[in-house]
Amino acid sequence: MHCSRPSGTFWTAETPDPASATTICSDGHGGVTTYAPHGYGDLFGRNVVPNPVLAPREVYLSKTLRWSTEWPSLNIHPWPAANV
Incomplete structure (x- = not known):
């Protein structure tokens, strides 16, 4: 870049x-x-915010589950209810 x-x-x-x-x-x-x-x-x-435009819910949940075990201090925001 x-x-x-x-x-x-x-x-x-x-x-x-x-x-x-x-x-x-x-x-x-x-x-x-x-x-x-x-x-x-x-x-x-240390906020992880979902972006439904980039990835489906399942991908976000899978990644944040893995990341939360690696970096427990992350603030993982829930998937938006409107995009469930």
Whole structure:
């Protein structure tokens, strides 16, 4: 990935997941630049939030069950009732 300038907040069919929009890039001078158009709240809060656009319920439940045993401090949010 090439990072040359920050992007604004975006939410399109191509980027339906706010968490994956967070990037860390080398600034070319030994430092790093971070971009988080949707903020850092979920990242630093260790929140796992379902996204029905990206994966079906069964995939989310399977992954979060595995992740919760590996990282018990995760805050795993339930699947939305409207998408059961």
